Amino acid sequence: MSRKDRSRGLLVSPIKNGTVIDHITAGEALNVLRILGITGSTQECLSIATNVESKRMGKKDIVKIENRELRTEEVDRIALLAPQAKINIIRDYRVVEKKGVEIPKILKGVVRCPNPGCITNTNEPVESTFEVLPKGLHCLYCDWLIKDDIANHII
Amino acid sequence: MYHIISIRDFGRRDLDYLLDRAREFDAGECRSATLDDKLVALLFFEPSTRTRMSFATAMARLGGRSIGVDSVEASSIVKGETLADTIRVVSGYVDAIVLRHPKEGAARLASEFASVPVINAGDGAGQHPSQTLLDLYTIRQSMPIDGIDVGLLGDLRYGRTAHSLALALSLYGVTLHTIAPGGLEMPANIALELRERGMEVVEHSDVQEAIRELDVLYVTRIQRERFPDSASYYNVASSYRIAPDLLAGVKDHLMILHPLPRAGEIDPAVDRTPYARYFEQARNGVPIRMALLHEVMK
Numbered sequence: 001m002s003r004k005d006r007s008r009g010l011l012v013s014p015i016k017n018g019t020v021i022d023h024i025t026a027g028e029a030l031n032v033l034r035i036l037g038i039t040g041s042t043q044e045c046l047s048i049a050t051n052v053e054s055k056r057m058g059k060k061d062i063v064k065i066e067n068r069e070l071r072t073e074e075v076d077r078i079a080l081l082a083p084q085a086k087i088n089i090i091r092d093y094r095v096v097e098k099k100g101v102e103i104p105k106i107l108k109g110v111v112r113c114p115n116p117g118c119i120t121n122t123n124e125p126v127e128s129t130f131e132v133l134p135k136g137l138h139c140l141y142c143d144w145l146i147k148d149d150i151a152n153h154i155i
Numbered sequence: 156m157y158h159i160i161s162i163r164d165f166g167r168r169d170l171d172y173l174l175d176r177a178r179e180f181d182a183g184e185c186r187s188a189t190l191d192d193k194l195v196a197l198l199f200f201e202p203s204t205r206t207r208m209s210f211a212t213a214m215a216r217l218g219g220r221s222i223g224v225d226s227v228e229a230s231s232i233v234k235g236e237t238l239a240d241t242i243r244v245v246s247g248y249v250d251a252i253v254l255r256h257p258k259e260g261a262a263r264l265a266s267e268f269a270s271v272p273v274i275n276a277g278d279g280a281g282q283h284p285s286q287t288l289l290d291l292y293t294i295r296q297s298m299p300i301d302g303i304d305v306g307l308l309g310d311l312r313y314g315r316t317a318h319s320l321a322l323a324l325s326l327y328g329v330t331l332h333t334i335a336p337g338g339l340e341m342p343a344n345i346a347l348e349l350r351e352r353g354m355e356v357v358e359h360s361d362v363q364e365a366i367r368e369l370d371v372l373y374v375t376r377i378q379r380e381r382f383p384d385s386a387s388y389y390n391v392a393s394s395y396r397i398a399p400d401l402l403a404g405v406k407d408h409l410m411i412l413h414p415l416p417r418a419g420e421i422d423p424a425v426d427r428t429p430y431a432r433y434f435e436q437a438r439n440g441v442p443i444r445m446a447l448l449h450e451v452m453k
Contacts, residue, residue, distance in 0.1 A: 117279045119260035124237050126264050135347070141260025142281055143163070145344045 013047070018066040020088040020095075021078065026051050028081045029061035031151045035077045035110070036070070044068055057084065077110050079103040080150055103132050111137060111146065111153045118142040128155070157451045158266040159274045161282040162319045167326040173446050174292050180216075180449070181442035190219035193452050196249040197223030198241070199276070200232065200256045205415060206276050206285070209440035210253050213448055216441065222249065239268045246270040251452050254278075272451035280315050286414055287319040289443040293436040294371055297410055300324070304368050306332040306359075309375035309395060309420060311341040316414045317375050318345055325352040332357045332365045336377065336391040362395065367404050372397070372430075374413045374420050398422040402430060412436050 024032055029048050038044055045066040054060040061082075069089050078085050079101035089097035109127035113120050119141050120128040130137040136147040146153055165173075179185045195214050199207050207225075214221045224230045232241065238256065242265045245252055254265050255276040262275030262282070277283040294300055305324055307317045311333055321331055321341070331354055333341050340358070349356050359365045366372065374397060382388035396419060397411065413421060413433040425431050 115259060117257075117259045119238070119256075119258040119264050119278075122258060123235075124264055125239050126267070135344075139260070141263050142279075143161075143259075147344070 014093055015047070015064050015066045015090055016093055018064065018068055018090055019070045020090060021063045021065075021070075021082075022060070022086045022088060023054070023057060023084045024061035024063065024078075024082040025084065026057070026059035026061055028151070029063050031081050031154065032061075032063060032078050032085070034151075035081065035154055036065075036074055038065070073104075075099070075101050076104045077107070080107070080110070080154070106131055106140075107137065110155060111150065112155050113139045113142060113144055114146060114153060115139065115142050115144040118144060157272050158262075158269075159272075159284055159447055159451065160262045160266055161275065162284045162287045162323050163282075165284070165323070170288070170291065170323060170326065173288055173443070173450065174295055176446035176450065177288070177292050177439075177442040180445040181439075185449075188217070188449055188453070190214065190217040190250075190449060190452055193217075193219040193250040194248070195219060195221045195251045195253060195448060195452075196245045197221050197276075198230075198245065198252060198254045198256075199223065199225055200230070200254075201277070203255055203276070205437055205440060206255065206283075209437075210274075210276065210285075210444050210448070213441050213444035217445055217449060219448070219452075223253075238264060242268045242273075243270075251448065274447055274451060277315070280313050282319055283315050284319060285440070285444055285447055286316050287323050288447070289436060289439045290316070290320050290373070290412060290414070291323055292439050292443055293412060293432060294410065296435075296439075297432075298370060298408065300327040300329065302328050302330075303370040304330045304332060305371045305373060306334055306362070306365050306369040307341075307373050307375070308334045308362055308397075310339045310377045311335040311375070312339045313378065314375040317341070317373070320373060321345065321349055321354075322352075325349050325354040328353075330355045330357065332359055332369065334359045334362050334365055334395075336395060339377065339391075362397070363401065366401065366409075367406070369409060370406060371410045371412060374411065374417075376414075376416070376418050376420060379418075392419060396420060396422060397425055399424050399428060402428060405430070 029050050047064040049062040051059045075087050085101045087099050088095045107130045113128050129140045136145045211221050246269045251272045253274045253276050254262050257279050259279040259281035261278040266273040311317050377392050379388045409430045410432045411430045
């Protein structure tokens with residue numbers, strides 16, 4: 001550790017095994033955890049840093065999840081909120097895999113349709129399904145378009 | 156398997172093909188194309204007169220038979236059965252399902268659980284593709300659809316027929332004139348989608364401003380429940396009423412269409428003018444639905 005690093009201290013300590021999600025859009029860390037289904041009642045050991053200085057982004061959030069390696073479909077959901085996020089898979093303190101996130105073409109069971117008249121908001125055995133378009137998320141059942149505030153619609 | 160769910164699923168060639176087939180059925184040129192060993196389920200979980208009767212008529216004209224339910228009260232839905240289960244069960248009885256349901260996307264869901272073709276006969280404020288096809292068919296009986304000026308008048312915010320028709324017309328290089336009361340304008344995302352599809356969309360606040368430019372005037376019902384009180388409803392409804400005096404100076408071939416039922420949007424005196432084509436339009440539901448039923452079950 002350099003002298004400069006010492007003077008600032010370590011915000012979060014390294015993890016032995018698990019996943020580090022870096023370059024999350026500032027302020028979105030808690031929403032990222034929500035997407036991953038990680039709540040206060042789950043078992044994972046978490047470290048969260050928000051509004052950390054970043055050369056590239058100005059400010060960013062970081063999330064470290066111990067003993068859990070994220071699967072591709074989980075990672076891609078994050079892209080909705082944090083398209084620049086970088087995923088680092090850690091084993092024995094080493095980064096064994098580093099990947100960006102990619103917004104999937106179809107989101108199934110990730111976002112709730114805001115249209116109260118949509119069939120996916122009933123007791124039918126069906127998951128909400130949205131196609132990801134440049135102008136927003138398009139419900140494949142009722143054609144509703146979510147243009148902004150996507151985090152608020154995440155299930 | 157061929158489902159008919161949304162007008163968005165159709166390209167120009169698909170629409171033209173179905174319109175051609177309907178014309179052949181209409182002209183009696185398809186006498187050998189029958190469905191005499193077929194059975195269709197008409198599942199109508201919302202009130203309907205024209206759509207239900209014209210599907211039943213179309214099936215009977217093709218020599219087939221239909222069974223069905225007319226309301227939620229008469230079905231297992233009241234016992235808490237899901238639509239998905241109803242569809243799976245009914246799929247075992249019939250060769251095709253025609254579905255009307257109050258929830259948007261119900262027909263898409265039904266197509267995922269059905270083992271027979273599903274035809275959407277209206278899903279809430281969503282899609283009603285057979286209505287759009289009969290609208291196009293009625294226009295094409297009188298003029299080529301390409302490049303004409305079509306006015307959409309009335310409730311363009313919630314009116315599903317207006318949205319579906321506009322999307323279909325965008326495939327024909329039509330100029331669309333929208334004429335809607337404040338608060339019932341076409342949703343911005345639909346207007347944007349139409350423009351992205353290359354359609355010219357011109358907004359008007361007054362029907363008089365646009366009517367002389369039009370080849371087709373498509374009138375939709377302004378629903379009373381969209382207004383806070385009866386006075387504001389009557390104010391708006393009366394200013395959007397089509398009466399004979401409004402028709403002075405219109406194009407000779409102007410067609411006035413309406414998906415019906417009407418609730419005062421068109422003065423009955425207009426019925427006697429050559430422009431009134433809405434009863435012919437309703438009648439065209441039969442050949443269109445014959446073409447659709449035959450297409451999914453042939």
